[in-house]
Amino acid sequence: MSKPKPAPLPSGTVVGGYQIIKKLAAGGFGVVYLAEDSDRHLVAVKEYLPSSLAERAPGELMPRVKPEKQPLYRLGLKSFFEEGRNLAQISHPSVVSVLNFFRENDTVYMVMNYLQGDTLQDFIVTARDLKRDKVFRESTIRSLFDEILRGLRIVHQHKMLHLDIKPANVFVTNDNKAVMLDFGAAREVLSKEGNFIRPMYTPGFAAPEMYRRDGTLGPWTDIYAIGACIYACMQGYPPNDAPQRLEKDRLALSLSRLRNVYSDNLIEVAEWCMSLDPLSRPQSVFALQKELARETERRYTKLSFSERLKLQLETLKTGQKA
Amino acid sequence: MRFSVYQVSRKGGRDKNEDRMGYCYTRDAGLFALADGMGGHPEGEVASQLALQALASSFQREAKPRLAEPLRFLNEAVIAGHHQLLRYATERGLMDTPRTTVVACLLQGNAAYWAHCGDSRLYLVRGNKLVARTRDHSYTELQETLSQVVPMNDRYNRNVLFTCLGSPGKPVVDTAGPVLMQPGDRVLLCSDGLWGSVSDADIAQALSRCSLADSVPELVERALRVAGSKSDNVTALGVEFEAAEAAEATEATEAARGVSTSDLGEEVFASTIQAAIGADAPVEDLDEAEIERSIKEINEAIQRTSSKRR
Numbered sequence: 001m002s003k004p005k006p007a008p009l010p011s012g013t014v015v016g017g018y019q020i021i022k023k024l025a026a027g028g029f030g031v032v033y034l035a036e037d038s039d040r041h042l043v044a045v046k047e048y049l050p051s052s053l054a055e056r057a058p059g060e061l062m063p064r065v066k067p068e069k070q071p072l073y074r075l076g077l078k079s080f081f082e083e084g085r086n087l088a089q090i091s092h093p094s095v096v097s098v099l100n101f102f103r104e105n106d107t108v109y110m111v112m113n114y115l116q117g118d119t120l121q122d123f124i125v126t127a128r129d130l131k132r133d134k135v136f137r138e139s140t141i142r143s144l145f146d147e148i149l150r151g152l153r154i155v156h157q158h159k160m161l162h163l164d165i166k167p168a169n170v171f172v173t174n175d176n177k178a179v180m181l182d183f184g185a186a187r188e189v190l191s192k193e194g195n196f197i198r199p200m201y202t203p204g205f206a207a208p209e210m211y212r213r214d215g216t217l218g219p220w221t222d223i224y225a226i227g228a229c230i231y232a233c234m235q236g237y238p239p240n241d242a243p244q245r246l247e248k249d250r251l252a253l254s255l256s257r258l259r260n261v262y263s264d265n266l267i268e269v270a271e272w273c274m275s276l277d278p279l280s281r282p283q284s285v286f287a288l289q290k291e292l293a294r295e296t297e298r299r300y301t302k303l304s305f306s307e308r309l310k311l312q313l314e315t316l317k318t319g320q321k322a
Numbered sequence: 323m324r325f326s327v328y329q330v331s332r333k334g335g336r337d338k339n340e341d342r343m344g345y346c347y348t349r350d351a352g353l354f355a356l357a358d359g360m361g362g363h364p365e366g367e368v369a370s371q372l373a374l375q376a377l378a379s380s381f382q383r384e385a386k387p388r389l390a391e392p393l394r395f396l397n398e399a400v401i402a403g404h405h406q407l408l409r410y411a412t413e414r415g416l417m418d419t420p421r422t423t424v425v426a427c428l429l430q431g432n433a434a435y436w437a438h439c440g441d442s443r444l445y446l447v448r449g450n451k452l453v454a455r456t457r458d459h460s461y462t463e464l465q466e467t468l469s470q471v472v473p474m475n476d477r478y479n480r481n482v483l484f485t486c487l488g489s490p491g492k493p494v495v496d497t498a499g500p501v502l503m504q505p506g507d508r509v510l511l512c513s514d515g516l517w518g519s520v521s522d523a524d525i526a527q528a529l530s531r532c533s534l535a536d537s538v539p540e541l542v543e544r545a546l547r548v549a550g551s552k553s554d555n556v557t558a559l560g561v562e563f564e565a566a567e568a569a570e571a572t573e574a575t576e577a578a579r580g581v582s583t584s585d586l587g588e589e590v591f592a593s594t595i596q597a598a599i600g601a602d603a604p605v606e607d608l609d610e611a612e613i614e615r616s617i618k619e620i621n622e623a624i625q626r627t628s629s630k631r632r
Contacts, residue, residue: 081613216338
């Protein structure tokens with residue numbers, strides 16, 4: 001039933017003056033390669049090659065797009081341009097930078113800085129498997145998000161929204177810099193099936209307004225995702241997704257598990273960002289930055305006996321950690 | 323052309339901010355616009371956003387890089403926004419159409435042109451004098467104008483408009499220009515949240531006294547203070563016209579917030595007005611020329627950004 005994914009370009013292929021070394025990743029929108037420019041500098045090259053719309057046999061260069069899929073393919077291309085246009089305007093260490101953009105093989109390519117390191121997602125998985133009481137240290141979380149928020153502030157200043165902030169889209173380089181990746185407006189459009197467009201989102205990190213057709217998106221939508229990332233850095237797992245929370249909100253309960261491990265202030269910040277009502281969240285990145293940077297004495301509040309009991313009951317009832 | 327611009331929008335005491343603002347420019351022309359979505363009708367913030375998007379996309383389509391007929395352009399681009407609103411309501415089967423005011427100013431060469439519909443205003447200040455101001459399409463302002471001609475009895479609420487985008491009848495669009503600009507001339511676009519609380523004289527005085535980066539936020543803060551906890555959305559966009567020609571490189575780079583449009587190539591367009599997000603954007607086919615143009619734009623942006631980095 002599922003058709004084969006289009007084949008990546010073979011190693012050694014030269015596109016737009018860049019020599020492909022290997023495939024780094026593939027997603028719904030296309031393929032990211034590690035490549036070398038003419039000065040032998042490493043770069044990442046992103047090829048527009050939506051797997052649901054384009055076909056390419058191994059060893060071939062040109063993707064084939066069936067005529068009935070052409071309109072969607074072109075629509076996705078527009079979003080790919082949008083991502084390029086967005087990134088091209090921003091020069092900030094916390095936002096991946098675009099170096100070049102060109103057309104070849106009947107498709108388009110975006111050349112970006114090649115970053116060495118791992119995604120925040122990888123770090124969370126590694127850290128939580130150590131099964132310590134803390135996933136990351138509080139100071140690590142604060143400084144990590146301070147960097148991410150600096151980048152996000154620039155993004156918002158350019159009247160753009162990221163709309164898919166999650167640990168897998170935050171890259172931590174080997175020299176300890178956090179960089180936001182994947183400004184793929186492309187996905188939003190490529191999920192179009194039949195007559196309606198289903199917005200793409202990552203459960204757990206997507207704010208409730210992302211699920212609604214008429215939802216008004218704004219900086220607060222990205223801020224919800226930041227809250228969810230902070231949550232994941234403390235808990236080791238993503239929070240419940242927004243529809244689940246709208247039905248029965250267990251957020252406060254699962255955050256109470258972190259009391260006395262992380263400071264009350266950090267827990268409150270995560271909860272504030274993740275308010276279901278967009279207006280109750282910090283309305284700008286700046287407001288959030290100020291709160292995160294506030295260096296007051298950290299207060300820790302232990303769980304009371306009844307709160308512990310409630311947590312245990314919840315664990316029994318659901319058979320899992322809240 | 324060189325100009326500097328400062329814009330700010332505040333929600334005030336309302337639940338939502340239904341005001342929108344933004345600007346876009348090519349090498350030879352700049353378009354500045356502000357819209358105030360109307361309460362009492364559905365989705366005011368959608369209305370104001372759609373009106374601006376219609377302006378920006380008309381501008382992008384026609385300013386290559388100059389507009390042949392600025393006044394005709396303004397009129398048609400405003401009406402295009404009106405049609406977008408009607409289409410939006412029809413597509414969704416809304417009982418009522420979202421409505422908005424709009425005011426737009428176009429700078430091209432050393433001339434300014436503007437158009438408005440509703441009660442969002444444009445002020446033009448030269449030195450410390452208020453040189454021009456749009457007349458609202460409200461019954462009060464109409465009354466003031468007509469009272470010399472025909473006697474009218476009732477006093478109307480200033481908020482009642484006789485035209486706006488999205489209303490059943492064809493909107494009334496007033497256009498003005500060309501007005502020759504002098505270096506240092508300032509244009510302010512604002513929503514009624516601002517002029518409802520700050521007098522014309524105070525607006526002109528604030529604009530003439532200090533830089534836009536100081537005067538625009540100060541005016542907005544003042545309006546919010548005067549209106550208190552019930553304040554309407556307050557939005558203002560100020561533009562200072564600096565010169566029709568590009569300056570020497572050194573001077574241009576020093577102008578703090580100044581924009582020099584000569585940085586742009588022939589066919590490039592820069593905008594702060596966010597294109598429609600996802601679902602409801604009308605799908606236009608990308609043709610070959612459009613693809614080439616997009617790639618060129620992106621590479622120009624990359625160059626601009628990386629030269630800033632150095």
